[in-house]
C-alpha cells in the first residue's frame with residue numbers, strides 16, 4: 628500500500644493528540660504532534676526572556692532552533708522538553724508565538740518534510756487546510772468547552788498543577804480565539820474534513836470511528 632496521510636485538527640482539549648497517538652500505534656505509522664513544535668519554540672522564547680512583541684527577535688530565535696519529535700519525545704536543541712512544554716506558562720502564551728507568519732512558515736516546512744514519503748497521522752490546527760491539503764483523510768475533532776476544560780483540569784491536576792476549572796476554561800477560550808482569528812492559516816475545519824464531536828465519547832469510540840472511516844473509504 629502506498630503511504631497514507633491522516634490530518635486531525637481541532638481546538639484545544641478536543642482529544643486530538645490522544646486519539647492520534649492511538650491511531651498511529653494501531654496503524655503502525657508515524658505520529659507528528661505539530662502543537663508540540665509551537666510549544667517547544669514558545670518555551671525557548673520564554674526561557675530566553677524574549678518579549679512577545681519583539682517579532683524580529685522571535686523569528687531569529689526560531690531560525691536558530693532545532694526541534695525534533697522522536698518517539699513521542701520532544702527534543703529542543705538537544706534537550707528533552709516533553710513535560711516542560713505542557714506547563715501552564717506555555718499554554719497561555721503559545722498562541723501568541725504561533726500567530727507569527729514567519730514562525731509558521733518555518734515550522735510548516737519542517738512538518739511537510741517530515742511527512743514526505745511516509746505514512747503519518749499529524750495533528751494540529753491547520754493540517755487539513757494548509758500543511759497537508761491533499762491528505763485523503765481529514766478529521767476535525769471538537770467538544771463542548773466545559774468538557775475540554777474538564778479534561779485539561781484533570782490532566783494538569785495529575786501533574787501537580789493546582790489551577791481552577793474556570794481559569795482553564797478562560798485560557799482555552801482565549802487560545803481558541805487567537806487561533807481562529809489569526810491572519811495566516813487560522814483554526815477551522817477543512818471543507819472536506821469529517822467533523823467528530825467528542826463530547827461524552829471515549830477515546831476508544833473516537834479512534835474506532837476514525838479507523839472505520841479509513842477502512843471504509
Ligand code: C5P
Pocket residue numbers: 639640661662663665666721722723725726750751752753754802806
Ligand atoms: O495542539 P496543542 O494544544 O498542543 O497546540 C498548542 C498551540 O499551538 C495551539 O493553541 C496553537 O496556537 C498552536 N498550533 C498551531 N498550529 C498547529 C498546531 C498548534 O497554531 N498546527
